[in-house]
Amino acid sequence: MHNNLEDLTKHPVFHYFVEISNIPRGSGNEKEISDYLVRFAHERNLEVIQDQALNVIIKKAATSGYENVPTVIIQGHMDMVCEKNKGNAHDFEKDPLQLRIIGDMLYATDTTLGADNGVAVAYALALLDSQDIPHPSLEVLITTEEETTMRGAHEINPVHIDGKILVNIDSEEDRKLLVSSAGGVIVTQTLPISWEQAPKQVVTCCISISGLYGGHSGIDIDKGRGNANKLLGRVLYDLSSELPYSIQKISGGLKVNAIPREAEAIIQLPSNAIKKLTEKIKNWNSILKHEFRVSDSNVCIEIEQIDTTSAKVFSKATMDKAIAALMVIPNGVQSMSRALEGLVESSTNLGVVTTSATEIKFESESRSSIKSLKYAMVHQARIIAEILGGELSTDSDYPEWPYRPESPIRKLFEEAYKEKYGTDIEIITVHAGIECGILLEKIPDLDAISIGPDMYCVHTPNEHLSISSTTENWEYFLYVLKKTKNFNWQRERVNVIS
Template identity: 70%
Template sequence: MYHFIEDLIQHPVFYYFSKISKIPRGSGNEKAISDYLVRFAKERHLEVKQDAALNVIIKKPATPGYENIPTVIIQGHMDMVCEKNTGTVHDFEKDPIQLRIVDDMLYATNTTLGADNGVAVAYALALLDSKEALHPALEVIITTEEETTMGGALAVDPSDLKGKILINIDSEEDHKLLVSSAGGIKVTQSLPIAWEEAPKNTAAYSISVRGLRGGHSGISINKGRGNSNKIIGRILADLAAEIPYYLQKICGGSATNAIPRETDAIILVSENSIKKLEAKIAEWNTILQYELKTSDPEVHISLNFVEFEFTHVFSEQTKQKAIASLMLIPNGIQSMSMDIEGLVESSTNLGVVTTSETELHFASDSRSSVKSLKVDIVKKAQLIAEVLGCELIMENDYPEWPYNPDSKIRKLFEKVYKEKHGTDIEIIAVHAGIECGILIDKIPGLDAISIGPDMYNVHTPNEHLSIPSTINNWEYFLSVLKEMKSFDWEE
C-alpha cells in the first residue's frame, strides 16, 4: 500500500497523472494540456497532430514482431469536470489539483480529482513512453470537451486514423468490459424575464439547498440522489401557495452532466411573513431529510438574510412560469432496459439553472441507448417550452454505441482476463455518453471496447480513484496488447 504521493508517482501511470494534475484542464480550457501532450510527443520523436479542436493524435510504431498486427486506437479525453466544495479557495484555470492518499484511494483536496478522464491520459502517456511494453502500431487520440459538448470527438477527422480497433479508457469499473453506451443531447429551455420594480418594505432572503451528494448524471442517475434544482422548485411552489413573495433570482448546478448539489433562490418578503417563511423552511428540512435519508442524509435547506437592496424582481407571471418550469421539466429515470437487468435505458437531468438580465435558462442532459426514446424526451421538453412561451435550444447531440455481438477485441479481452483470473469478466453497458459512439459513427467497421479502473463519486469533490485497481487495470491493458500477436484476427 502506498502512503505518500512521492512513492506513488514512482509508478509510471501515477507519475503522468501527477504531471497532468498540475495543468488546468477544465472543459473548454484545454489549450495548456493539449500543448503539453504535443511537447511530450515531440520530445520522444513521435508523430503528432493537434487539430483545430485541440484534439491530439500521437502515433507510435509497433514493437518488433508486432508489425503485422492490426493498428490499435487508444482513446480518452483530456478535460475534466471542475467542482469544488463551498468555501474552497481553488482557481481551476491556474491552480494545480492537490493530490492526497487515504488508505488505498487517491483523492484531490476539496475539488474533483479529474481521474475522469485523467486516467486515460496517464495510461496513454505511460504506454507511449515505455520501452518495455509490447504492442502493435498505436494511434493515441486524446479529445477535448467530452464533459460538456463532445465537441472534440465530433471534430475528429477520421482520415487521420487508420486503426479499426478502438480501446477507450473512460470506463469506471475494474473487472468489467464496457460494450455499449447511451447517446445524448443537451436541451436548454429559455424563459424571457419580465422585470418589475421591487416593492417597498420587503426584505431579501436566500433559500439554499446544500448537502446533496450529486454525481455523474448518467452513472449515478439510478441512485435516487436529490436534484437541488428540482428541490428548489418544490419549495418555491409550496411557498407560493401559502406566503406572498417576490422572486428575484434562481441559480443552481454547474454542469448538465452532473446531478446538481447546490441551488440558491433569492426571494423578497414582507416583515409579517418572515416567521411563517422560517417555519416552512424548517418543515422542508424535515420533509427532505426523511425522503432522502438513504441517498442524501446530509441534505439541508438554509434561509439567510441578504443585505443587498434589490431594485427589480420577476413579474408574477415570470415567477409562475419559472416555478412551473422547475416542476414540469422531466428529470431522472425515464425508462429501464428490458434486455439488460438494472440498466437505465433513458433519463434526463435538469443540471443547470441560471438567471441572466433577460432570461432564465433551464439546461438538461438527456440520454438514451434507444434513439427514438431520446427523441421522445426532447419532444416532451418542446411541448413544455411551447406551453410556457419559452424557446428550446438543442445542441451537442451525439449517437449511442450499440452492442456488437461479433466484437473481436471484446473476445481478446475476455480471453486474457480468463487466463489471468480463472473466471469470466463481466460484460456491461453504461447509461452515459462515451465517445465510442461518435468514433464508430465516423469510422465504419470500428471494433470498440472500453475499460478503466474503479472510480467513485466522479464529478464531485469526493471523487476518488482506487490505486490498486488502477495498477491492476494497467497490467491487464498491457497483457492484452502483448497477446494481440498470438490472437487469431481472421477467425
Template identity: 65%
Template structure:
C-alpha cells in the same frame, strides 16, 4: 506500498497523472494540456497531430513481431469536470490540483480529481514513454470537451487514423468490460424575465438547498439522489401559495451532466411573514430528511437575510412560468432496459438553472440507448418550452454505442482476463455517454471496448480513484496488448 504521494508517483502511470494534474484542463480550457501532449510526443520523436479543436493524435510504431497486427486506437479525453466544495479557494483556470493519498485511494483536496479522464491520459503517456512493453502500432487519440459537448470527438478527422480496433479508457469499474453506452443531447430552455418594482416593506432573503451527494447524471441517475433545483422549486412554489414571495434570482448546479448538489433563490419577503416562513422552511427540512433519508441524509435548507440586494423582482407571470418549468422539466429515470437487467435505458437530468438580467436558463441532459426514445424526449422538451413561450436550444447531440455480440476485441479481452485472473470478466453496458459511439459512427466496422479502474463519486469534490485498481487495470491493459499478436 504506495502509501504517500511521493512513492505513488514512482509508478509511471501515477507519475504522469501527477504531471497533468498541474495543468488546468476544464472543458473549454484544454489548450494547455493539448500543448503539453504535443511537446511530449515531439520530445520522443513520435508523430503527432493537433487539430483546431485541440484534439491530439500521437502515433507509435509497432514493436518487433507486431508489424502485422492490426493498428489499435487508444482513446480518452483530456478535459475534466471542475467542481469544488463551497468556500474552497481554487481557480480551475490556473491552479494545479492538490493530490492526496488516503489509504488505498487518491483524492484531490476539496475539488474534483479529474481521474475521469486523466487516467486515460496517464495510461497513454506511460505506454508511449515505455520501451519494454510489446504492442501493435498505436494511435493515441485524446479529445477535448467530452464532459460538455463531445465536440472534440465529433471534430476528429478520422481519415488520419488507420486503426480497426478501439480501446477506450473511460470506464469506472475494474473487472468489467464496457461494450455499449447511451447517446445524449443537451437541452437549454430560456425563459424571458419581465421585471417589476418592489415595495418598501419587502426585503431580500436567500433560500438554499445543500448537502446533497450529486454525482454523474448517467452513472448515478438510478440511485434516486435528490436534485437541488427540483427540491428548491417545490419549496418556492409552496411558499408562493401562502405568502407574498417573489423571486429575484434563481441559481443552481454547475454542469448539465452532473446531478445538482446545491441551489439557491433570492426572494422578496414581507417583514411580517418572515417568522411564519422560517417555520415553513423547518417543515420542509423535515420533509426532505424523511424523503431522502437513504440517498441524501445530509440535505439541509437554509433561510437567511440576503447579503445582496436587487432593485427588482420577477413579475407574477414570470414567477408562474418559472414554477411551471421547475415542475414540468423532467428529471430522473425515464425508462429501464428490457434487454439488460438493471440498465437505465433513458433519463433526463435538470443540471443547471441560472438567472441573468433578461432570462432564466434551464439546462438539461437527455440520455438514451434508443435513438427514437431520445428523439421523443427532445420533442417533449420542445413542447414544454413552447407552452411557456420560451426559446429552446438543442445541442451537443452524440450517438449511442450499440452492442455488437460478434465483437472480436470483446472476445480478446474476455480471454485475456480469464488467462490472467482465472475468472470471467463482467461484460456491461452503461447509461453514460462514451465517445466510442462517435468513433463507431465515423469509422464503419470499428470494433470497440472500454475499460478503466475503480472510480468513485466522479463529477463531485469527493471523487477518488483506487490505487491498486488503477495498477491492476494497467497491467491487464498492457497484457492484452501483448496478446494481440497471437489473437489477430
C-alpha cells in the same frame, strides 16, 4: 500500500497522472494540456497531430515482432469536470489539483479529481514513454470537451486514423468490459423574464439547498439522489401558496452532466413574513431529511437575510412560470431497458438553472440507448417550453454506441482475462455518453471496447480513484497488448463477416 505521492509517482501511470494534475484542463480550457501532449510527443520523436479542436493524435510504431498485428487505437479525453465544494477558493483556470491519499484511494482536496478521464491520458503517456512494453502499432487519440459538448470527437478527421480496433479507457469499473453506451443531447429551455418594480419595505433573503450527494447524471441517475433544482421548485411552489414573496433570482447546479448538489433563490418578502418563512423552511428540512435519509442524509435548506436588495423582481407571471418549470421539467429515470435487467434505458437531468437580465435558462441532459426515445424526450421538453411561453434549443447531440454481437477485440479481452485471472470477465453497458458512438460513425467497421479502473463519485468533489485497481487494470491492459501478437485476427474477421 502507498502512503505518499512521492512513493506513488514511482509507478509510471501515477507519475503522469500527478504531472497532468498540475495542468488546468477543465472542458473548454484544454490549450495548455493539449500543448503539453504535443511537446511530450516531440521530445520522444513520435508522430503527432494537433487539430483545430485541440485534439491530439500520437502514433508509435510496433515493437519487434508485432509489426503485422493490426493497429490499436487507444482513446480517452483530456478534459475534466470542474466541481468544488462551496467556499473553496480553488481556481480551475490556473491552480493545480491538491492530491491526497487516504488508504487505497486518491482524492483531490475539495475538488473533482479528474480521474475521469486523466486515467486514460496517464495510461497512454506511460505506454508511449515505455521502452520495454511489447505492443502493436499504436494511435493514441486524446480528445477535448468530452464532458460538455463532445466537440473534440465530433471534430476528429478520420483521415488521420488508420486503425480499426479501438480501446477506449473511459470506463469506471475494473474487471468489467464496457461494450455499449447511451446517446445524449443537451436540452435548453429558455424563459423570458418580465420584470416589475420591487415592493417597498421588504426584506431580502436567500433560500439555499445544499448537502446533496450529486454525482454523474448518467451513471448515478438511478440511485435516487436529490436534484437541488427540482427540490428548490418544490419549496418555492409550497411557499407561494402561503407567503407574499417575489423572486429576484434563481440558480442551481454547475454542470449539465452532474446531478446538482446546490441551488438557491433570492426572494423579497415583508418583514412580518420572516417568522412564517422560518417555520416553513424548518418543516421542509424535516421533510427532505426523511425523504432522502438513505441517499442524501446531509441535505439542508437554509435561509439567510442579505443586505443587497434589487429594485426589480420577477413579475407575477414570470415567477409562476419559473416555479412551474422547476416543477414540471422531467428529471430522473424515464424508462428501464426490457432487454437488459437493471439497465437505465432513458433519463434526463435538470443540471443547471441560471438567471440573466433577460431570461431564465433550464439546462438538461437527456440520455437514451434508443435514439427514438432520446428525441421523444426532446419533443416533450419543447412542448413544456412552448406552453410556458419559452423556447427550446439543443446542443451536443451525440449517438449511442450499439452492442456488437461479434467483436474480435472483445473476444481477445475476454480470453486474456480468463487466462490471467481464471474466471470470466463481466460484460456491461452503461447509461452514459462514451465517445465510441461518435467514432463508430466516423470510422466504418470500427471494433471497440472500453476499460478502466474503479473510480467513485465522479463529477463531484468527493471523486476518488482506487490505486490498486488502477495498477491492476494497467497490468491487465498490458497483458492484452502482449497477446495481440498471437491472436488470430484474420479468423475473427472472417467469422464476423460471415
